Amino acid sequence: MAELKKGMHLNLFLTSMGHHEAAWRHPSSDIGRIHDINYYREIVQKAEAAKLDSIFLADRYSVSKQAVKYGELGGGGIEPLTLLSALAAVTEKIGLIATVSTSFNEPFNVARRFSSLDHISKGRAGWNVITSGTDEEALNFNIERIPPHAERYSRAKEFIEVAIKLWDSWEEGALVKDKASGIYADNDKVHEIHHKSNYFSVKGPLNSSRSPQGHPVIVQAGSSKTGIDFAAQYAEAIFTAQQSLTEAKGFYQALKAKALEYGRSQNETIILPGICPIIGKTEAEAKEKEAMLHELTNTEYSLIQLSNRIGIDLTGYPLDEPLPKLPDISNIQGHKSRTQLIVSLAEKEHLSLRELLLRLAGGRGHFTIAGTAVQVADELELWFKNGAADGFNIMPQLMSEGFDDFIQLVVPELQRRGLFRTDYESDTLRGNLGLSFSKSDEKIQNY
């Protein structure tokens, strides 16, 4: 690449106890604090002290009776925007990225909530746009089945267009706040949007004035063909699960190329593969930690998790034989790319179902690594310098202990190598990600 590459970006994928399925059972996990806002505050304040770009919360609109038994509400069950709004009040620099689905919400409400979060955080809001992928979620929203993959993305497209129009319904400078004349807003700079199309009809303007970032940062995590197309068009940061450097490079290049087709430069799409580290003083210690987590893993739970993830019931399949041939997954309507990743991982490495379950326990298909801080930093540097990543989505297998290891050992190592910042460049998420603020101004002329 000819362009000057700046430092890497690091996002903490926040969960309650850690990304390993069995994290909550680990002795270092303070499971009693799973709903304690101060527990999350401490983690996020550490992330901020370490100068991470952002924290991120995933989301799902259902939970199964079967899965809660073994810890599925490991996330604590706190709705992302609620938790991030609370954390906005006790942080100052770190970005706050919440997942919200376009399938079970209205664009007016969502645009407004992100504008509000952007206001109270003074410019640190990001939206991970998802379409959701399971019938179990649909069943909580008056429908029996999740709409087909293509239809979800087409609704998502219109959803995001409406949201952007609503954010732009208040121009920069619309707030006048002139006490003397009694003019609060220059309403020539406030626009009804009169959106009317296939899915939505929204008059506007938004009832939240333009927020510090103009638009919250748009994040996306779908890696199917349609997902990549969507990301290339709209996303400014992209989460992805990649099993190897080679695959990550392929994804990276495909996405940047696609973004170029939409007239977007290299710097406008920040690609952040997930990495699930377990760090030890020696490699042996790290492997021991990993083995301990594997020991705490419950196969029945792992099977439920995998079945939910790929939308195919695998309970009852023989554990010690290779994953049997599944129904045609090219036609899957749920989480397409993840299902493909999982199936091809099992095939390529000839894994038995039991082996596959353990491979997924640490990070659900994300890249896992157990090693020393230097080994982890080496891996990050390798991906970063070889066109596979603009930064990483850090997914500690253990939240307290594991994340502490990451910020105390890996972050300083990255800083020593000149790969990661030693102080924030900006007070906004956009600023720290090196994204422009101007995009909205061009768009505004269309209304």
Place this chain on the structure above:
Amino acid sequence: MAELKKGMHLNLFLTSMGHHEAAWRHPSSDIGRIHDINYYREIVQKAEAAKLDSIFLADRYSVSKQAVKYGELGGGGIEPLTLLSALAAVTEKIGLIATVSTSFNEPFNVARRFSSLDHISKGRAGWNVITSGTDEEALNFNIERIPPHAERYSRAKEFIEVAIKLWDSWEEGALVKDKASGIYADNDKVHEIHHKSNYFSVKGPLNSSRSPQGHPVIVQAGSSKTGIDFAAQYAEAIFTAQQSLTEAKGFYQALKAKALEYGRSQNETIILPGICPIIGKTEAEAKEKEAMLHELTNTEYSLIQLSNRIGIDLTGYPLDEPLPKLPDISNIQGHKSRTQLIVSLAEKEHLSLRELLLRLAGGRGHFTIAGTAVQVADELELWFKNGAADGFNIMPQLMSEGFDDFIQLVVPELQRRGLFRTDYESDTLRGNLGLSFSKSDEKIQNY
């Protein structure tokens, strides 16, 4: 009343600059801080230091281009649950009541967000259930007109039933968190709800475990016949706008009687009329302050506000003649009770349109009073002791200066009279309001 009456309850109806239409123009209003979370934090921490039961945020799902010109986004435009989630992180005792409409949301999302707020606040969440009342709001949600009044309430009823089922889908004690056995939840105590009726079909369980209060406190503010019926059945705290002691008594008795029909005792419905005070060291000083606010009032803005409120366009009507006969308001589909209150106020007192606008400027139809702290306390005591109120919804016409006056002058006066607590009785909103926690347990058996 034979029952022992405990102390009064006080709620702060939080707005950005104050409830008077012209508050933002007042010299004491720091309009530059309208989106500053620390501004709201300071106010709420003061309210907590004064031992108020709760703070409350109203909501609306639209704003008009015309009204923003003069300050309609006075509320700052921060979505209530976002702001209250942030404030939950910086307070410890005070209740947090957010308005959410049943007309533009899904019960699964709403039940979950309130459960989440209840978790992060450790039991301080309340939900002001509204049905919304204007076409302008409907136009942001894919429909042309707000559904008829009766239909809105019938959806609201089912909405709240679904929410209650979802909160009860996790029984008390369902969380086991046993690391040794790997059992996180006793899933015999986690229930699918399989709700299916006119408006919603929701499978459950909720993906947020039972929160500290079990159910967030249900608050309601509709005062029409249907609204009262709804409140009598579901609400635990009731906001209402009353113009006089006599009217307030009538409302109080009607609501308590109706609640009794639903098998609910006196203590289960806390009635909180609004009061919009302006406090001075002398009565003359208070009146002067009021006159100053009236001077800052913009008639054009007041007319827009009134027109929006009652859903009838009054711009163009002669200002110095009595309010002309309006279309049959008994058939109004918007905010029924408020429209009736306003029209009958104008009729009873033979107000010209201009006079009516000024009467409404301070509190939109709520009881306004300009006087000394003793006079304000007298009025509150009178209402409280005469079966017109269980407490009050404090709506300072000026937020900073006016609310400071209230907590520095009126609260101590009420405490001296033994009418208001000097310390919190509980860490939860339910506890401070003297409401029971047990309700849910009875209901749970039905599923």
